[in-house]
Amino acid sequence: MDNGKxxxxxxLLAIECSQSQASLCLSQHGVITSETSWYAERNHxxxxxxxxxxxxxxxxxxxxxxxxxxAGPGSYGGVRVALxxxxxxxxxxxxxxxxxxxxxxxxxxxxxxxxxxxxxxxTMRRPDGTIEVLTPAELxxxxxxxxxxxxxESKESMLRxxxxxxxxxxxxxxxxxxxxWQELSxxxxxxxxxxxxxxxxxxxxxxxxxxxxxxxxx
Numbered sequence: 751m752d753n754g755k756x757x758x759x760x761x762l763l764a765i766e767c768s769q770s771q772a773s774l775c776l777s778q779h780g781v782i783t784s785e786t787s788w789y790a791e792r793n794h795x796x797x798x799x800x801x802x803x804x805x806x807x808x809x810x811x812x813x814x815x816x817x818x819x820x821a822g823p824g825s826y827g828g829v830r831v832a833l834x835x836x837x838x839x840x841x842x843x844x845x846x847x848x849x850x851x852x853x854x855x856x857x858x859x860x861x862x863x864x865x866x867x868x869x870x871x872x873t874m875r876r877p878d879g880t881i882e883v884l885t886p887a888e889l890x891x892x893x894x895x896x897x898x899x900x901x902x903e904s905k906e907s908m909l910r911x912x913x914x915x916x917x918x919x920x921x922x923x924x925x926x927x928x929x930x931w932q933e934l935s936x937x938x939x940x941x942x943x944x945x946x947x948x949x950x951x952x953x954x955x956x957x958x959x960x961x962x963x964x965x966x967x968x
Contacts, residue, residue, distance in 0.1 A: 760815045762931065763805060763839070764924035767794045767832040768824030768852045769902065774801045775924040776808060780932075782925055784808055794828045798835060806839070814845040816943070818927045821849035822950040823865065823873050823881060824902075829949040836947070848931070848939075849947040851879065855926030861898040863920070864889065866907070873952045883952050889913065 762777040772794055773787035784805055788797040817836040822829050836847045853863045853875045860877050867873040871883040874892070884892070893899060893913065900917040901908060908915055931939065 761809065761812060762816050762818055762928055763809075763814060763836075763845070764818040764820075764927040764931075765798070765802075765832040765836060766820035766852060766922050766924040766927055767798065767828035768820045768822040769828070769921055770825070771921045772797065772828065773924040774798065774805060775928060776805045777928045778809070778812070782928065785925055787923070790828070794825075794831045795835075798831060802835060802839070814839075814843040816931075817845050817847045818850050818924075818931055819847060819947060820852035820922055820924070820927055821948065822852055823875070823952050824852060824922075826949055826951075833947055833949070846943050847947045848942050849945070849949070850927050850930055850942065851875070851881075851950065852922040852927070853881075854879065854930045855922055856902075856920045857900055858898075861900050861916070862892065863900045863902070864913075864915070865902045866911070867952055881950060881952060886911075 759779060761779070764775050764777065766773050767790070770789055770791050771787065772790050773785065775785040776783050786801040786804065788801070790797050817840055819832045819836050820829065833847070833849070839845065840847045856863045857875065857877070862877055863875040865873050867883050871885060872889045873881065874884050874889065875881045899913070899915040900920055901915045902920050903918065905918040908918065934942070
């Protein structure tokens, strides 16, 4: 890495709030030393900050190298809360905030991850990591072509939609973010670390572009 450290010597804080089932973990010198999870629905901040306080108390004065944030796809509000908290901590602890694809941890090579994108669409993370919204017909074509489908949705909801997957009820975790990060090449990690940390949008946000992102220091 560009900070001269290896996996075995880096300290990572990971936050995953892109789904209702959220989590946070601390990795010190390549070992997960604490993990907290909670069910938040639309109220991530009420649970996130006590978990952060506990993790930072455990870390103490030990240097923090990176804060990994699950960028989605998923709840824009949850990701935004996580990014805002991460930026605040990074400013104090002199760490770097990195947005990591939340779904990268869910699929095995060759499989796609899908979820209901509402408004008649389906979000798909293709095996090559490309994320896009498909129509029901396009998704059906992928299934007919033999692409293994994994999903965060329940089996019941998928069957009601007429879609059969190989795995159901998948949930990204903070620990999964750490493992995803560790499996990346040094070049890819540097690329992500030098990229603005933002949510993954499956559709363009219907908002006016602000001068500052909501999670950035003004």
